[in-house]
Amino acid sequence: MPRAVVLTNPTSGKGRAGRLLDEALPRFHGAGWQTTALTSRSADDAADLARVAVAERPDVLVVCGGDGMVNIALQALAGTDVPLGVLPAGTGNDFARYFDVPLGDGAAAAGRIISGRTRTIDLARIGGRYFGGVLAAGFDAVVNERANRMRWPKGQMRYNLATVAELRTFQPLRYVLELDGVERHVEAMLVAVGNGPSFGGGLRITHGAELDDGLLDVVLIKPLSRVQLLRTFPQLFDGSHVNHPQYEHHRVRRVTVASAGIVGYADGERFGPLPLTVEAVPGAVRVRA
Numbered sequence: 260m261p262r263a264v265v266l267t268n269p270t271s272g273k274g275r276a277g278r279l280l281d282e283a284l285p286r287f288h289g290a291g292w293q294t295t296a297l298t299s300r301s302a303d304d305a306a307d308l309a310r311v312a313v314a315e316r317p318d319v320l321v322v323c324g325g326d327g328m329v330n331i332a333l334q335a336l337a338g339t340d341v342p343l344g345v346l347p348a349g350t351g352n353d354f355a356r357y358f359d360v361p362l363g364d365g366a367a368a369a370g371r372i373i374s375g376r377t378r379t380i381d382l383a384r385i386g387g388r389y390f391g392g393v394l395a396a397g398f399d400a401v402v403n404e405r406a407n408r409m410r411w412p413k414g415q416m417r418y419n420l421a422t423v424a425e426l427r428t429f430q431p432l433r434y435v436l437e438l439d440g441v442e443r444h445v446e447a448m449l450v451a452v453g454n455g456p457s458f459g460g461g462l463r464i465t466h467g468a469e470l471d472d473g474l475l476d477v478v479l480i481k482p483l484s485r486v487q488l489l490r491t492f493p494q495l496f497d498g499s500h501v502n503h504p505q506y507e508h509h510r511v512r513r514v515t516v517a518s519a520g521i522v523g524y525a526d527g528e529r530f531g532p533l534p535l536t537v538e539a540v541p542g543a544v545r546v547r548a
Contacts, residue, residue: 262293264312268324276323276348282365290373309335319547325349330526333389342545344372351460353392358548375548380470382543383454385535390525393458396516397449403524431482437515447479452537466498473541477514479507513538
């Protein structure tokens with residue numbers, strides 16, 4: 260009998276996680292799976308539960324939550340043979356999007372885990388901490404910082420307001436990049452380092468990034484006016500921004516990103532102030548989807 264440990268963040272998606280869990284568990288049981296359901300009270304609690312679950316070597320560790328919950332699970336799963344499954348219940352759900360996991364349907368997402376193949380993918384690592392998606396290190400990171408300081412409103416609207424507020428005063432940033440040992444000094448609106456192709460709920464900033472090529476995709480958006488930035492933003496949804504003259508792209512195994520006063524975010528989580536050094540970790544984790 261296959262066994263899944265299902266770790267849930269009950270606050271994900273304004274309580275959406277609880278509904279998805281209720282939809283998913285009968286699907287697992289109907290397919291003959293044994294499940295152990297765990298509920299986290301905090302990020303630290305979720306990390307502890309994930310480590311304990313992985314040590315018990317289930318057939319899959321399933322997280323029911325958003326990209327932040329996935330990120331917590333990756334820390335426990337990296338370098339093991341226990342695969343990850345995702346019931347996407349967050350706001351962005353970019354990691355689930357990488358594998359075409361159905362959004363908003365717990366039973367359908369569980370079905371993908373039950374019948375899916377296990378795929379080995381890369382991760383990115385900063386120090387001893389992994390991420391699966393994209394490191395934001397520019398305008399997008401500044402917006403994240405402002406939004407995290409805001410107590411109102413909740414959800415996506417908070418980020419929309421933070422974007423408008425930052426756009427009024429934001430100026431291009433001076434970066435020092437080290438790309439596989441080659442140093443560059445550039446001005447840019449943002450630098451993004453992708454293990455996967457998207458962040459922010461489907462914004463394909465590192466469009467074309469592959470999860471199993473052993474490389475990081477580093478994207479620069481060089482200086483734009485505020486009007487140009489607003490006009491370019493919709494192109495991120497289909498990746499057509501790659502044709503913009505201010506777009507620059509590199510594939511590397513290791514990159515250091517430095518810029519004064521900027522805090523880096525990856526998988527929606529705060530990773531700390533720049534400079535940050537990111538390295539590709541080939542074949543770091545298994546995913547069942």
